[in-house]
Amino acid sequence: MISPLAHIHPAARLAPGVTVEPFTTIYGDVEIGENTWIGPNVTIMDGARIGANCQIFPGAVISGIPRI
Secondary structure, three states: OEOOOOEEOOOOEEOOOOEEOOOOEEOOOOEEOOOOEEOOOOEEOOOOEEOOOOEEOOOOEEOOOOOO
16 A cells, blocks of 8 residues: 555555555665555665565665765
């Protein structure tokens, strides 16, 4: 299930059974494995590869380059 309040780039590859909660943003060069749960307010940036049956908790930023 993908929330209508989430933004997913059309080039992102989501396997069957992926759940995306509201206010999440998924960039284009992203792959997410089956039955993975993406919590609310998550940002998944280009280059992320997430396996099957994972849980990404609310507010996470995945594949972002840290600023020093």
